[in-house]
Amino acid sequence: MTTKRREFLQAVGAAGAAAALPGCATMGGSSGKVVVVGGGYGGATAAKYIRMWSDGGIDVTLVEPNPEFISCPLSNLVLGGSKTLAGITVSYDNLARRHGVKIVKDMATSIDTDKRMVKLAGGGELPYDRLVLSPGIDFMFDKVPSLNNADAQAKVLHAWKAGPQTVALRNQLAAMRDGGVYVLSIPVAPYRCPPGPYERACQVAWYFKQAKPRSKVLILDGNGDVTSKGPLFKKAWAEEYKGIVEYRANHVLTDVDVATLTAKFEVQDSVKADVLNVVPPQRASAIARSAGVVTTNDRWCDVDFLTFESVKVKNVHVLGDSIQIAPGMPKSGHMANQHAKVCAAAVVALLAGQAPNPTPVLTNTCYSFITDKDVVHVCSVHQYDREKKTLVAVPGAGGVSPAMSEIEGLYAFAWATSIWADTLA
Protein backbone atom coordinates (compact mmCIF):
# COMPACT_ATOMS: atom_id res chain seq x y z
CA MET A 1 0.00 0.00 0.00
CA THR A 2 1.41 3.42 -0.90
CA THR A 3 1.79 6.10 1.76
CA LYS A 4 -0.75 8.27 -0.04
CA ARG A 5 -3.28 5.45 -0.12
CA ARG A 6 -2.71 4.71 3.58
CA GLU A 7 -3.08 8.41 4.44
CA PHE A 8 -6.28 8.60 2.44
CA LEU A 9 -7.80 5.55 4.12
CA GLN A 10 -6.90 6.94 7.54
CA ALA A 11 -8.37 10.30 6.68
CA VAL A 12 -11.66 8.86 5.45
CA GLY A 13 -11.85 6.66 8.51
CA ALA A 14 -11.05 9.56 10.83
CA ALA A 15 -13.90 11.65 9.52
CA GLY A 16 -16.31 8.74 9.54
CA ALA A 17 -17.00 9.81 6.00
CA ALA A 18 -18.26 7.50 3.29
CA ALA A 19 -17.91 9.96 0.44
CA ALA A 20 -18.10 8.44 -2.99
CA LEU A 21 -14.76 7.47 -4.39
CA PRO A 22 -13.54 6.08 -7.65
CA GLY A 23 -12.43 2.47 -7.69
CA CYS A 24 -8.95 3.34 -6.46
CA ALA A 25 -7.74 5.83 -3.90
CA THR A 26 -5.24 7.63 -6.05
CA MET A 27 -5.21 8.09 -9.79
CA GLY A 28 -1.82 8.36 -11.38
CA GLY A 29 -1.85 10.17 -14.71
CA SER A 30 -3.99 13.06 -13.57
CA SER A 31 -2.45 16.40 -14.26
CA GLY A 32 -3.51 19.98 -14.86
CA LYS A 33 -4.23 23.11 -12.89
CA VAL A 34 -7.03 23.44 -10.35
CA VAL A 35 -7.83 26.68 -8.56
CA VAL A 36 -9.95 26.44 -5.42
CA VAL A 37 -11.66 29.61 -4.19
CA GLY A 38 -12.51 29.55 -0.47
CA GLY A 39 -10.62 27.69 2.26
CA GLY A 40 -13.59 26.72 4.42
CA TYR A 41 -15.09 23.27 4.99
CA GLY A 42 -15.65 22.61 1.28
CA GLY A 43 -12.67 24.30 -0.37
CA ALA A 44 -9.90 23.23 2.00
CA THR A 45 -11.07 19.59 1.81
CA ALA A 46 -11.23 19.69 -1.97
CA ALA A 47 -7.74 21.21 -2.25
CA LYS A 48 -6.21 18.54 -0.02
CA TYR A 49 -7.99 15.56 -1.60
CA ILE A 50 -7.30 16.60 -5.19
CA ARG A 51 -3.60 16.70 -4.32
CA MET A 52 -3.75 13.37 -2.48
CA TRP A 53 -5.84 11.44 -4.98
CA SER A 54 -3.84 12.68 -7.97
CA ASP A 55 -0.64 11.54 -6.21
CA GLY A 56 0.52 15.15 -6.42
CA GLY A 57 0.00 15.21 -10.19
CA ILE A 58 -2.53 18.05 -10.19
CA ASP A 59 -1.30 21.53 -9.36
CA VAL A 60 -3.71 23.00 -6.77
CA THR A 61 -3.87 26.66 -5.72
CA LEU A 62 -6.18 27.65 -2.86
CA VAL A 63 -7.30 31.30 -2.69
CA GLU A 64 -8.42 32.40 0.78
CA PRO A 65 -8.16 35.85 2.41
CA ASN A 66 -8.18 34.66 6.04
CA PRO A 67 -4.83 33.72 7.61
CA GLU A 68 -6.38 30.84 9.57
CA PHE A 69 -9.41 28.58 9.42
CA ILE A 70 -12.02 29.46 12.05
CA SER A 71 -14.76 26.88 12.50
CA CYS A 72 -18.45 27.81 12.61
CA PRO A 73 -19.20 24.42 14.21
CA LEU A 74 -18.55 24.85 17.98
CA SER A 75 -18.61 28.67 17.60
CA ASN A 76 -21.87 28.85 19.57
CA LEU A 77 -19.84 27.54 22.54
CA VAL A 78 -17.79 30.74 22.40
CA LEU A 79 -21.05 32.65 22.97
CA GLY A 80 -21.87 30.35 25.89
CA GLY A 81 -18.37 30.93 27.29
CA SER A 82 -17.16 27.31 27.42
CA LYS A 83 -14.81 27.73 24.40
CA THR A 84 -12.55 30.47 23.08
CA LEU A 85 -12.01 31.51 19.47
CA ALA A 86 -8.47 30.11 19.70
CA GLY A 87 -10.00 26.70 20.51
CA ILE A 88 -11.86 26.61 17.18
CA THR A 89 -9.05 28.01 15.01
CA VAL A 90 -6.83 25.76 12.86
CA SER A 91 -3.73 26.63 10.78
CA TYR A 92 -3.61 26.22 6.99
CA ASP A 93 0.09 25.27 7.18
CA ASN A 94 -0.36 21.50 6.74
CA LEU A 95 -2.18 21.94 3.44
CA ALA A 96 0.95 23.52 2.03
CA ARG A 97 3.59 21.56 3.94
CA ARG A 98 2.15 18.05 3.77
CA HIS A 99 0.05 18.22 0.64
CA GLY A 100 1.75 20.77 -1.58
CA VAL A 101 -1.30 23.01 -1.93
CA LYS A 102 -0.22 26.50 -3.04
CA ILE A 103 -1.99 28.92 -0.73
CA VAL A 104 -2.64 32.45 -1.99
CA LYS A 105 -3.81 34.81 0.77
CA ASP A 106 -6.08 36.97 -1.35
CA MET A 107 -9.66 37.50 -2.44
CA ALA A 108 -10.91 36.35 -5.86
CA THR A 109 -12.68 39.35 -7.38
CA SER A 110 -13.83 38.01 -10.74
CA ILE A 111 -13.79 34.91 -12.92
CA ASP A 112 -13.38 34.86 -16.68
CA THR A 113 -14.88 31.48 -17.53
CA ASP A 114 -14.03 31.78 -21.26
CA LYS A 115 -10.34 32.37 -20.61
CA ARG A 116 -10.48 30.14 -17.49
CA MET A 117 -8.86 32.78 -15.34
CA VAL A 118 -9.38 33.90 -11.72
CA LYS A 119 -8.60 37.55 -10.98
CA LEU A 120 -7.41 38.51 -7.51
CA ALA A 121 -7.88 41.67 -5.43
CA GLY A 122 -4.10 41.94 -5.19
CA GLY A 123 -3.88 42.22 -8.99
CA GLY A 124 -2.73 38.68 -9.77
CA GLU A 125 -4.36 36.23 -12.17
CA LEU A 126 -4.60 32.46 -11.85
CA PRO A 127 -5.32 30.25 -14.88
CA TYR A 128 -7.18 26.98 -14.37
CA ASP A 129 -8.26 23.83 -16.15
CA ARG A 130 -10.93 23.31 -13.52
CA LEU A 131 -12.16 25.76 -10.91
CA VAL A 132 -13.66 24.76 -7.56
CA LEU A 133 -15.77 27.41 -5.82
CA SER A 134 -16.61 26.96 -2.15
CA PRO A 135 -17.04 30.59 -1.06
CA GLY A 136 -19.86 30.04 1.44
CA ILE A 137 -22.62 32.60 1.86
CA ASP A 138 -23.26 36.33 1.64
CA PHE A 139 -25.96 38.03 3.69
CA MET A 140 -28.92 39.66 1.91
CA PHE A 141 -28.84 42.89 3.90
CA ASP A 142 -31.17 44.45 1.34
CA LYS A 143 -33.91 42.36 3.02
CA VAL A 144 -33.22 44.19 6.31
CA PRO A 145 -32.76 47.72 4.90
CA SER A 146 -31.57 49.48 8.07
CA LEU A 147 -28.78 46.91 8.38
CA ASN A 148 -27.49 47.68 4.89
CA ASN A 149 -24.51 49.75 6.12
CA ALA A 150 -21.32 49.01 8.05
CA ASP A 151 -22.19 51.06 11.19
CA ALA A 152 -25.47 49.22 11.70
CA GLN A 153 -23.81 45.85 11.06
CA ALA A 154 -21.26 46.62 13.77
CA LYS A 155 -24.06 47.12 16.31
CA VAL A 156 -26.60 44.47 15.30
CA LEU A 157 -24.44 41.40 14.77
CA HIS A 158 -25.06 38.16 12.88
CA ALA A 159 -22.06 36.13 14.16
CA TRP A 160 -23.00 33.66 11.40
CA LYS A 161 -19.43 33.54 10.07
CA ALA A 162 -17.16 32.53 12.94
CA GLY A 163 -14.53 35.16 13.73
CA PRO A 164 -14.51 38.71 15.10
CA GLN A 165 -18.32 38.90 15.19
CA THR A 166 -18.46 35.79 17.40
CA VAL A 167 -16.24 37.52 19.98
CA ALA A 168 -18.14 40.82 19.62
CA LEU A 169 -21.49 39.09 20.28
CA ARG A 170 -20.02 37.32 23.30
CA ASN A 171 -18.89 40.74 24.59
CA GLN A 172 -22.38 42.19 24.07
CA LEU A 173 -23.87 39.31 26.09
CA ALA A 174 -21.28 39.74 28.83
CA ALA A 175 -22.02 43.48 29.04
CA MET A 176 -25.80 42.99 29.13
CA ARG A 177 -27.53 43.70 32.46
CA ASP A 178 -29.01 40.74 34.37
CA GLY A 179 -32.72 40.84 33.54
CA GLY A 180 -32.07 41.85 29.91
CA VAL A 181 -33.48 40.18 26.81
CA TYR A 182 -31.36 38.59 24.06
CA VAL A 183 -33.38 38.43 20.84
CA LEU A 184 -32.36 36.03 18.05
CA SER A 185 -33.95 36.51 14.62
CA ILE A 186 -33.86 33.44 12.33
CA PRO A 187 -34.41 33.74 8.55
CA VAL A 188 -36.77 31.63 6.49
CA ALA A 189 -35.03 28.41 5.34
CA PRO A 190 -32.83 27.60 3.47
CA TYR A 191 -29.98 29.10 5.47
CA ARG A 192 -26.55 27.94 6.70
CA CYS A 193 -26.84 25.22 9.39
CA PRO A 194 -30.54 24.52 10.10
CA PRO A 195 -30.09 23.59 13.81
CA GLY A 196 -27.42 26.29 14.44
CA PRO A 197 -29.75 29.08 15.66
CA TYR A 198 -31.53 26.78 18.12
CA GLU A 199 -28.18 25.56 19.45
CA ARG A 200 -27.19 29.21 19.83
CA ALA A 201 -30.32 29.91 21.87
CA CYS A 202 -29.37 27.00 24.17
CA GLN A 203 -25.79 28.21 24.57
CA VAL A 204 -26.85 31.76 25.46
CA ALA A 205 -29.46 30.34 27.86
CA TRP A 206 -26.78 28.14 29.44
CA TYR A 207 -24.64 31.23 30.01
CA PHE A 208 -27.57 33.21 31.45
CA LYS A 209 -28.46 30.33 33.78
CA GLN A 210 -24.97 30.47 35.29
CA ALA A 211 -24.25 34.21 35.20
CA LYS A 212 -27.46 36.25 34.68
CA PRO A 213 -30.40 34.11 35.83
CA ARG A 214 -33.03 36.85 35.47
CA SER A 215 -32.24 37.31 31.76
CA LYS A 216 -34.24 35.91 28.84
CA VAL A 217 -33.60 34.39 25.40
CA LEU A 218 -36.33 35.23 22.90
CA ILE A 219 -36.22 33.29 19.59
CA LEU A 220 -38.12 35.00 16.78
CA ASP A 221 -38.23 32.47 13.96
CA GLY A 222 -39.17 33.37 10.39
CA ASN A 223 -40.17 29.74 9.91
CA GLY A 224 -43.46 28.13 10.94
CA ASP A 225 -41.69 25.79 13.36
CA VAL A 226 -38.23 24.75 14.54
CA THR A 227 -36.53 23.57 11.32
CA SER A 228 -34.30 20.82 12.81
CA LYS A 229 -34.42 18.51 15.89
CA GLY A 230 -37.62 20.32 16.94
CA PRO A 231 -38.83 18.01 19.73
CA LEU A 232 -35.33 17.83 21.30
CA PHE A 233 -34.83 21.62 21.34
CA LYS A 234 -38.36 22.26 22.60
CA LYS A 235 -37.84 19.76 25.42
CA ALA A 236 -34.60 21.53 26.39
CA TRP A 237 -36.33 24.93 26.45
CA ALA A 238 -39.26 23.56 28.50
CA GLU A 239 -37.08 21.71 31.03
CA GLU A 240 -33.40 22.72 31.09
CA TYR A 241 -34.13 26.38 30.31
CA LYS A 242 -37.65 26.76 31.74
CA GLY A 243 -38.43 30.44 32.26
CA ILE A 244 -35.36 31.52 30.26
CA VAL A 245 -36.09 30.60 26.61
CA GLU A 246 -39.24 31.63 24.76
CA TYR A 247 -39.86 30.51 21.15
CA ARG A 248 -42.14 32.35 18.72
CA ALA A 249 -42.70 31.04 15.16
CA ASN A 250 -43.73 32.92 11.99
CA HIS A 251 -41.71 36.07 12.72
CA VAL A 252 -40.43 37.14 9.31
CA LEU A 253 -38.11 40.09 9.93
CA THR A 254 -38.68 43.11 7.66
CA ASP A 255 -36.34 45.63 9.29
CA VAL A 256 -34.71 46.76 12.54
CA ASP A 257 -34.43 50.06 14.39
CA VAL A 258 -30.73 50.08 15.11
CA ALA A 259 -30.83 52.93 17.69
CA THR A 260 -33.42 51.21 19.91
CA LEU A 261 -32.47 47.59 19.01
CA THR A 262 -36.01 46.90 17.86
CA ALA A 263 -36.93 44.11 15.46
CA LYS A 264 -39.85 44.69 13.06
CA PHE A 265 -41.94 41.96 11.42
CA GLU A 266 -44.30 41.35 8.51
CA VAL A 267 -47.30 40.64 10.77
CA GLN A 268 -46.36 40.51 14.44
CA ASP A 269 -45.69 43.40 16.84
CA SER A 270 -42.21 44.87 17.01
CA VAL A 271 -39.88 43.58 19.74
CA LYS A 272 -37.22 45.57 21.60
CA ALA A 273 -34.03 43.82 22.70
CA ASP A 274 -31.08 44.44 25.00
CA VAL A 275 -28.91 42.40 22.64
CA LEU A 276 -30.29 42.01 19.12
CA ASN A 277 -28.76 39.20 17.01
CA VAL A 278 -30.06 39.05 13.45
CA VAL A 279 -29.17 36.15 11.16
CA PRO A 280 -30.13 37.67 7.78
CA PRO A 281 -31.34 35.72 4.73
CA GLN A 282 -28.46 34.30 2.68
CA ARG A 283 -27.33 33.52 -0.84
CA ALA A 284 -24.24 32.07 -2.54
CA SER A 285 -21.23 34.31 -2.02
CA ALA A 286 -20.61 37.09 -4.57
CA ILE A 287 -17.81 35.39 -6.50
CA ALA A 288 -20.30 32.70 -7.59
CA ARG A 289 -22.29 35.44 -9.36
CA SER A 290 -19.16 36.62 -11.13
CA ALA A 291 -18.63 33.09 -12.44
CA GLY A 292 -22.23 33.02 -13.70
CA VAL A 293 -23.10 29.87 -11.76
CA VAL A 294 -26.01 31.23 -9.69
CA THR A 295 -29.09 29.52 -11.12
CA THR A 296 -31.91 29.19 -8.54
CA ASN A 297 -33.90 32.21 -7.27
CA ASP A 298 -30.94 34.48 -7.90
CA ARG A 299 -29.46 32.83 -4.77
CA TRP A 300 -28.03 29.33 -5.18
CA CYS A 301 -25.94 27.32 -7.68
CA ASP A 302 -27.32 24.13 -9.26
CA VAL A 303 -24.75 21.39 -9.75
CA ASP A 304 -24.48 17.92 -11.28
CA PHE A 305 -24.30 15.81 -8.11
CA LEU A 306 -21.94 13.28 -9.76
CA THR A 307 -19.20 15.88 -10.09
CA PHE A 308 -20.48 19.09 -8.43
CA GLU A 309 -19.83 20.80 -11.76
CA SER A 310 -22.15 23.75 -12.40
CA VAL A 311 -25.10 22.81 -14.61
CA LYS A 312 -24.54 26.09 -16.42
CA VAL A 313 -20.80 26.75 -16.71
CA LYS A 314 -18.34 24.05 -17.78
CA ASN A 315 -15.20 23.36 -15.74
CA VAL A 316 -16.55 25.25 -12.70
CA HIS A 317 -17.47 23.10 -9.69
CA VAL A 318 -19.42 24.51 -6.73
CA LEU A 319 -19.46 23.09 -3.18
CA GLY A 320 -20.89 23.72 0.25
CA ASP A 321 -23.41 26.31 1.31
CA SER A 322 -23.43 28.01 -2.12
CA ILE A 323 -25.22 25.16 -3.87
CA GLN A 324 -28.90 24.53 -4.47
CA ILE A 325 -29.21 21.59 -2.10
CA ALA A 326 -30.73 18.21 -2.95
CA PRO A 327 -33.94 17.28 -1.06
CA GLY A 328 -33.27 16.69 2.66
CA MET A 329 -29.66 17.89 2.42
CA PRO A 330 -28.61 20.47 5.05
CA LYS A 331 -26.21 23.36 4.44
CA SER A 332 -23.57 22.05 6.85
CA GLY A 333 -19.81 21.80 7.25
CA HIS A 334 -20.01 18.01 7.24
CA MET A 335 -21.99 18.11 3.99
CA ALA A 336 -19.51 20.59 2.42
CA ASN A 337 -16.68 18.20 3.34
CA GLN A 338 -18.57 15.38 1.61
CA HIS A 339 -19.35 17.48 -1.48
CA ALA A 340 -15.61 18.19 -1.63
CA LYS A 341 -14.64 14.52 -1.64
CA VAL A 342 -17.11 13.61 -4.40
CA CYS A 343 -15.89 16.62 -6.38
CA ALA A 344 -12.20 15.87 -5.75
CA ALA A 345 -12.61 12.28 -6.93
CA ALA A 346 -14.49 13.48 -10.03
CA VAL A 347 -11.94 16.19 -10.86
CA VAL A 348 -9.06 13.71 -10.54
CA ALA A 349 -10.90 11.21 -12.76
CA LEU A 350 -11.93 13.81 -15.37
CA LEU A 351 -8.41 15.24 -15.62
CA ALA A 352 -7.17 11.68 -16.21
CA GLY A 353 -9.73 11.25 -19.00
CA GLN A 354 -11.86 8.85 -16.97
CA ALA A 355 -15.52 8.82 -15.98
CA PRO A 356 -16.48 9.88 -12.45
CA ASN A 357 -17.96 7.41 -9.97
CA PRO A 358 -21.64 6.91 -11.02
CA THR A 359 -22.95 6.10 -7.52
CA PRO A 360 -21.68 8.53 -4.88
CA VAL A 361 -22.90 8.22 -1.28
CA LEU A 362 -22.58 11.06 1.24
CA THR A 363 -23.18 11.17 4.99
CA ASN A 364 -24.00 13.98 7.41
CA THR A 365 -24.08 14.32 11.17
CA CYS A 366 -24.92 17.58 12.92
CA TYR A 367 -24.37 17.73 16.67
CA SER A 368 -25.98 20.49 18.77
CA PHE A 369 -24.84 21.47 22.24
CA ILE A 370 -27.74 21.95 24.65
CA THR A 371 -25.45 22.68 27.64
CA ASP A 372 -21.66 22.88 27.66
CA LYS A 373 -21.56 19.05 27.74
CA ASP A 374 -24.94 17.61 26.77
CA VAL A 375 -25.52 17.12 23.08
CA VAL A 376 -28.10 15.85 20.56
CA HIS A 377 -27.53 14.87 16.93
CA VAL A 378 -29.28 14.36 13.61
CA CYS A 379 -27.72 12.23 10.87
CA SER A 380 -28.55 11.18 7.33
CA VAL A 381 -27.17 9.28 4.33
CA HIS A 382 -27.59 10.64 0.78
CA GLN A 383 -27.25 8.37 -2.25
CA TYR A 384 -27.23 9.27 -5.94
CA ASP A 385 -30.43 8.25 -7.71
CA ARG A 386 -29.70 7.67 -11.40
CA GLU A 387 -33.29 8.16 -12.51
CA LYS A 388 -33.93 11.31 -10.53
CA LYS A 389 -30.37 12.55 -11.22
CA THR A 390 -30.05 13.88 -7.70
CA LEU A 391 -28.97 12.77 -4.22
CA VAL A 392 -31.80 11.34 -2.14
CA ALA A 393 -31.88 10.63 1.59
CA VAL A 394 -31.75 6.87 2.17
CA PRO A 395 -34.90 5.83 4.11
CA GLY A 396 -34.13 4.44 7.57
CA ALA A 397 -30.42 5.26 7.32
CA GLY A 398 -30.49 8.39 9.50
CA GLY A 399 -32.09 9.48 12.72
CA VAL A 400 -32.00 11.74 15.75
CA SER A 401 -30.93 11.26 19.38
CA PRO A 402 -33.57 9.94 21.76
CA ALA A 403 -32.45 12.54 24.32
CA MET A 404 -29.50 14.79 25.11
CA SER A 405 -26.51 13.09 26.74
CA GLU A 406 -22.95 13.67 27.87
CA ILE A 407 -21.66 10.75 25.79
CA GLU A 408 -22.88 12.55 22.66
CA GLY A 409 -20.97 15.58 23.92
CA LEU A 410 -17.79 13.49 23.72
CA TYR A 411 -18.77 12.32 20.23
CA ALA A 412 -19.38 15.92 19.17
CA PHE A 413 -15.93 17.10 20.27
CA ALA A 414 -14.40 14.02 18.57
CA TRP A 415 -16.36 14.86 15.38
CA ALA A 416 -14.91 18.37 15.37
CA THR A 417 -11.33 17.19 15.95
CA SER A 418 -11.69 14.55 13.22
CA ILE A 419 -13.20 16.79 10.58
CA TRP A 420 -10.62 19.54 11.21
CA ALA A 421 -7.88 16.91 10.72
CA ASP A 422 -9.62 15.49 7.66
CA THR A 423 -9.97 18.95 6.14
CA LEU A 424 -6.67 20.56 7.11
CA ALA A 425 -4.09 18.10 8.49
Ligand SMILES: Cc1cc2nc3c(=O)[nH]c(=O)nc-3n(C[C@H](O)[C@H](O)[C@H](O)COP(=O)(O)OP(=O)(O)OC[C@H]3O[C@@H](n4cnc5c(N)ncnc54)[C@H](O)[C@@H]3O)c2cc1C
Ligand atom coordinates in the same frame (compact mmCIF):
# COMPACT_ATOMS: atom_id res chain seq x y z
C1 LIG B 1 -23.13 29.03 14.41
C2 LIG B 1 -22.91 27.93 13.41
C3 LIG B 1 -22.80 26.62 13.82
C4 LIG B 1 -22.60 25.60 12.90
N1 LIG B 1 -22.48 24.31 13.35
C5 LIG B 1 -22.28 23.31 12.46
C6 LIG B 1 -22.11 21.97 12.92
O1 LIG B 1 -22.14 21.69 14.13
N2 LIG B 1 -21.87 21.01 11.98
C7 LIG B 1 -21.81 21.28 10.66
O2 LIG B 1 -21.57 20.35 9.88
N3 LIG B 1 -21.98 22.54 10.19
C8 LIG B 1 -22.21 23.56 11.05
N4 LIG B 1 -22.36 24.85 10.60
C9 LIG B 1 -22.41 25.12 9.12
C10 LIG B 1 -21.04 25.21 8.49
O3 LIG B 1 -20.25 26.16 9.13
C11 LIG B 1 -21.18 25.59 7.01
O4 LIG B 1 -22.16 24.79 6.41
C12 LIG B 1 -19.85 25.40 6.29
O5 LIG B 1 -18.91 26.32 6.81
C13 LIG B 1 -19.99 25.55 4.78
O6 LIG B 1 -18.75 25.36 4.16
P1 LIG B 1 -18.37 26.21 2.86
O7 LIG B 1 -17.07 25.70 2.39
O8 LIG B 1 -19.53 26.26 1.95
O9 LIG B 1 -18.22 27.70 3.43
P2 LIG B 1 -17.20 28.28 4.52
O10 LIG B 1 -16.77 27.23 5.45
O11 LIG B 1 -17.85 29.51 5.05
O12 LIG B 1 -15.95 28.71 3.66
C14 LIG B 1 -16.03 29.74 2.71
C15 LIG B 1 -14.65 30.36 2.59
O13 LIG B 1 -14.59 31.08 1.36
C16 LIG B 1 -13.83 32.26 1.56
N5 LIG B 1 -14.21 33.17 0.49
C17 LIG B 1 -15.42 33.73 0.24
N6 LIG B 1 -15.38 34.50 -0.87
C18 LIG B 1 -14.11 34.41 -1.34
C19 LIG B 1 -13.44 34.99 -2.45
N7 LIG B 1 -14.06 35.80 -3.29
N8 LIG B 1 -12.13 34.70 -2.63
C20 LIG B 1 -11.48 33.87 -1.77
N9 LIG B 1 -12.07 33.29 -0.69
C21 LIG B 1 -13.36 33.56 -0.50
C22 LIG B 1 -14.23 32.71 2.96
O14 LIG B 1 -13.24 33.55 3.53
C23 LIG B 1 -14.34 31.38 3.70
O15 LIG B 1 -13.15 31.00 4.34
C24 LIG B 1 -22.53 25.91 11.51
C25 LIG B 1 -22.64 27.25 11.09
C26 LIG B 1 -22.83 28.24 12.02
C27 LIG B 1 -22.93 29.67 11.56
